[in-house]
Amino acid sequence: MTLKLIYKILVENWPMFLRGAGMTLYISIIATILGSLIGLMVGIIRTIPIPERGFKKGLLKVVNGLLSAYIEFFRGTPMMVQAMVIYYGSAEAFGISMDKYFAAILIVSINTGAYMSEIVRGGIVSIDKGQFEAAHALGMNHFQTMANVVMPQVIRNILPATGNEFVINIKDTSVLNVISVSELYFATKSIAGNTFIFYPPFVIACILYFVMTFTVTRILRLFEKIIDGPENFDLAGNQMQVAKPESMLQRKMGETHQR
Amino acid sequence: MDNIIEIQHLSKTFGTNEVLKDIDFSVKKGEVVCIIGSSGSGKSTLLRCVNLLEKPSGGQVIYKGENILDDKHDIYAYRTKLGMVFQQFNLFNNLNVLKNCTVGQIKVLKRSKEEAREVAMKYLKVVGMDQYINARPKQLSGGQKQRVAIARALSMEPDVMLFDEPTSALDPEMVGEVLKVMRELAGSGLTMLIVTHEMEFARDVADRVVFMDQGVIVEEGSPEQVLLNPTQERTREFLSRTLNK
Ligand SMILES: Nc1ncnc2c1ncn2[C@@H]1O[C@H](COP(=O)(O)OP(=O)(O)OP(=O)(O)O)[C@@H](O)[C@H]1O
Numbered sequence A: 001m002t003l004k005l006i007y008k009i010l011v012e013n014w015p016m017f018l019r020g021a022g023m024t025l026y027i028s029i030i031a032t033i034l035g036s037l038i039g040l041m042v043g044i045i046r047t048i049p050i051p052e053r054g055f056k057k058g059l060l061k062v063v064n065g066l067l068s069a070y071i072e073f074f075r076g077t078p079m080m081v082q083a084m085v086i087y088y089g090s091a092e093a094f095g096i097s098m099d100k101y102f103a104a105i106l107i108v109s110i111n112t113g114a115y116m117s118e119i120v121r122g123g124i125v126s127i128d129k130g131q132f133e134a135a136h137a138l139g140m141n142h143f144q145t146m147a148n149v150v151m152p153q154v155i156r157n158i159l160p161a162t163g164n165e166f167v168i169n170i171k172d173t174s175v176l177n178v179i180s181v182s183e184l185y186f187a188t189k190s191i192a193g194n195t196f197i198f199y200p201p202f203v204i205a206c207i208l209y210f211v212m213t214f215t216v217t218r219i220l221r222l223f224e225k226i227i228d229g230p231e232n233f234d235l236a237g238n239q240m241q242v243a244k245p246e247s248m249l250q251r252k253m254g255e256t257h258q259r
Numbered sequence B: 001m002d003n004i005i006e007i008q009h010l011s012k013t014f015g016t017n018e019v020l021k022d023i024d025f026s027v028k029k030g031e032v033v034c035i036i037g038s039s040g041s042g043k044s045t046l047l048r049c050v051n052l053l054e055k056p057s058g059g060q061v062i063y064k065g066e067n068i069l070d071d072k073h074d075i076y077a078y079r080t081k082l083g084m085v086f087q088q089f090n091l092f093n094n095l096n097v098l099k100n101c102t103v104g105q106i107k108v109l110k111r112s113k114e115e116a117r118e119v120a121m122k123y124l125k126v127v128g129m130d131q132y133i134n135a136r137p138k139q140l141s142g143g144q145k146q147r148v149a150i151a152r153a154l155s156m157e158p159d160v161m162l163f164d165e166p167t168s169a170l171d172p173e174m175v176g177e178v179l180k181v182m183r184e185l186a187g188s189g190l191t192m193l194i195v196t197h198e199m200e201f202a203r204d205v206a207d208r209v210v211f212m213d214q215g216v217i218v219e220e221g222s223p224e225q226v227l228l229n230p231t232q233e234r235t236r237e238f239l240s241r242t243l244n245k
């Protein structure tokens, strides 16, 4: 009975579900990428060593102050409320009519940015001091050290946290229904409203959300593996030798067989 | 002979802790100098002040007649002239062995990739790690890591090599392979400044041994003088303590 109902709803409304899921994915992908870029920038700026004196010291202190205010504010208030304030506020207070999809991506991006900034900063701070020192000892300046040594390691280390943010974004875009963005939750609510059938559409939405988050998690895991590279390495210059003892043994045995 | 590095009245304080006190000290071209002394005597700090990983609180660091602490002096260019080998290896974890040895050459010395590779291979051969170019640091043993770290520093073709207890973090069976490489380097005429607890090594390779205690140089001279016939009471105490271990 129930399964039949779910099936019926799905058959009749699949384009709307698909469009909703597509919009959810679209907003969360773009916003996760933009948010990660914001987070990288803010995190890097916040870990620039502050010079002992001079103009740069003052400037950095002011910038750092502003950035912490940004982080604290967006982490400390609900995204749903921010969406209302930014979308309706810009229209009512400043007379700017923002495109709601632009507003949606903006809100999720700066939110993700606030969280990612702290993740990136933590990632940079946790890199062993020896890595910085070895780079400096080679004559690298702060920028070269960050670009060639520190950030590649930070990015690898924060990948799981970034995946987490991505999953959270897929789920949390549902709050954007308050500004009528037609993402999956909004679409589901409309279907329920039109058909007066309530839980089956939401069961379908539930499954769609799960499929999306699960796929994203798996893809990112694969990505981590690729970055980590192969577990074993080949010795160079001598093609017959492989670093793994088992395979060396196998090869030796292979040779004896051939003889 | 000319002094390649000259340190004058160097002092360093961390907060209220005076770690180096009015140190005068120099290294000549081609000289192998070993610094010995008990833990906490300021050996690492002295070495780190030489390449400005630690900012001296007072005094001067003079390299080939130029005062490096001048505001106008480019400390990044200066550091390329000094190779540094750390107790904890500090290989770049994100790069394989070859790239560890080329990244500085390419990014700092602006050498071409091909040239950097060639230079890196030359020094990886010197330390016997040329077969391991594709390995990542975490796939190597401690002794192998330290040999790569030595090759990385040598690849910049520095004027002076600084070693801060390069064998102290190694398992005993790996100390030998690193010391062997260092002996070869010392024999090749490279200028080396080595902080070490390996007395036998210091006796064999050093042109000069410096004994430090509580932030001052207590005694310096040839290995025979300092290690076998020390004139200072503190040196004798230290030697009897370490040799009886
Ligand atoms: N960054 C720092 N901040 C505060 N004190 C420090 C710092 N680095 C070193 N010190 C102090 O300076 C003193 C000398 O340290 P240093 O590392 O130079 O000794 P060392 O002779 O190299 O000892 P070891 O043989 O154990 O390596 C120690 O008392 C140490 O606690």
Ligand SMILES: [Mg+2]
Pocket (backbone or CB within 6 Å): B043, B044, B045, B164, B165
């Ligand atoms: Mg030390």
